Amino acid sequence: MKRRTALKLSLLALASSYAQAFEKSKIVNTMKMKIKDPKNPTKAELKHTPEIKLGDVDAKGYVSVDVTIGQQGIIHPSTADHWIYEIALFANGKKVAKVDLEPVISRGYLSAKVKKEGLKELKAVAKCNLHGDWEETLKV
Ligand SMILES: [Fe+2]
Numbered sequence: 001m002k003r004r005t006a007l008k009l010s011l012l013a014l015a016s017s018y019a020q021a022f023e024k025s026k027i028v029n030t031m032k033m034k035i036k037d038p039k040n041p042t043k044a045e046l047k048h049t050p051e052i053k054l055g056d057v058d059a060k061g062y063v064s065v066d067v068t069i070g071q072q073g074i075i076h077p078s079t080a081d082h083w084i085y086e087i088a089l090f091a092n093g094k095k096v097a098k099v100d101l102e103p104v105i106s107r108g109y110l111s112a113k114v115k116k117e118g119l120k121e122l123k124a125v126a127k128c129n130l131h132g133d134w135e136e137t138l139k140v
Contacts, residue, residue: 067124
């Protein structure tokens with residue numbers, strides 16, 4: 001094998017190792033889910049509902065936004081067959097950030113800086129491969 005060919009093959013192998021690792025077939029539920037009784041959510045519902053927290057506003061006028069998955073101290077798991085594979089953040093209805101997550105090695109968390117001026121509403125959507133899409137809205 002020529003050196004150039006070997007180098008190309010090495011680069012291809014490296015590039016493919018950065019491709020998404022989990023199997024799409026593991027995503028078995030993409031339904032939009034809702035807490036059935038908001039006054040009395042179940043543990044399973046709390047485990048999937050994003051929690052949006054605002055932090056400081058920086059010198060450029062951007063507020064820190066942290067999104068974790070699970071409320072009241074209940075953390076959604078990240079195992080080989082059950083994990084949050086995506087979190088998206090919307091500001092005034094527009095998608096402003098998204099993270100893709102891998103089973104086991106990462107778990108549900110998103111952090112972003114969002115322009116505070118004119119910000120009225122933040123919405124986070126968390127996608128669980130087994131239990132569907134869950135959202136939370138925060139009025140700012
Ligand atoms: Fe789940």
